[in-house]
Amino acid sequence: GAVVSQHPSRVICKSGTSVKIECRSLDFQATTMFWYRQFPKKSLMLMATSNEGSKATYEQGVEKDKFLINHASLTLSTLTVTSAHPEDSSFYICSARDPSSSYNEQFFGPGTRLTVL
Amino acid sequence: GENVEQHPSTLSVQEGDSAVIKCTYSDSASNYFPWYKQELGKRPQLIIDIRSNVGEKKDQQIAVTLNKTAKHFSLHITETQPEDSAVYFCAAALRDNFNKFYFGSGTKLNVKP
Numbered sequence: 001g002a003v004v005s006q007h008p009s010r011v012i013c014k015s016g017t018s019v020k021i022e023c024r025s026l027d028f029q030a031t032t033m034f035w036y037r038q039f040p041k042k043s044l045m046l047m048a049t050s051n052e053g054s055k056a057t058y059e060q061g062v063e064k065d066k067f068l069i070n071h072a073s074l075t076l077s078t079l080t081v082t083s084a085h086p087e088d089s090s091f092y093i094c095s096a097r098d099p100s101s102s103y104n105e106q107f108f109g110p111g112t113r114l115t116v117l
Numbered sequence: 118g119e120n121v122e123q124h125p126s127t128l129s130v131q132e133g134d135s136a137v138i139k140c141t142y143s144d145s146a147s148n149y150f151p152w153y154k155q156e157l158g159k160r161p162q163l164i165i166d167i168r169s170n171v172g173e174k175k176d177q178q179i180a181v182t183l184n185k186t187a188k189h190f191s192l193h194i195t196e197t198q199p200e201d202s203a204v205y206f207c208a209a210a211l212r213d214n215f216n217k218f219y220f221g222s223g224t225k226l227n228v229k230p
Contacts, residue, residue, distance in 0.1 A: 012128045017194070032192070032216070034217065036217070036220075040226075041223075042222070042223070043123075043206060043220045043221060043222045043223050044161070044217065044218075044220045045220075046217060046219060046220075049217055060118065084190065093160065093161075094216075097216055105151065105163055105166070106151075106163075106218060108153075108160040108161045108162075109160060109161070112158060
């Protein structure tokens, strides 16, 4: 199946700093990528849809100025958590659709564990 | 927006028994329903999916059923093995809406040897 990578896998930062997370589709071009947030023992909450060459669309309740998304190429989307605070600590997972793959399948990255001190 | 509910939150079965996980969705326009398995510390992996034009789909020991009228779908795992232990998530998606997935809350399945 298609492979999606994320970097970094773990990051610890101080409160007030910004953190950038990268999501890459390694062997296919992804016009659409998705960003999720997962709390411990909880479900995947869709944060935003990242579209190559256009602005991301955010789900209700997600602050677009807090979580900046850039999808500059067909293989890379980035999520920047700006002015991070402890409540932003979470597991962030991206996914990507392979247009050549079956119907609607999304391939997930391995996730990034963010800890804000 | 779409709201997906999943039950039970935890499920323990003996090896060899069957496990059933149920989900309901709210948006009648949703037309794609995947099931993902997430092992501890790993990424979610697609195990089976079903489209709205099909009522049932089977793949070896797993099967999924869909009732569009009632807006619910279920995952059935037969002859469970300890390696089936994981968290299972259902999701609903609308093909035209950028294929956005809305996930259920997850079911932690524990298969006891």
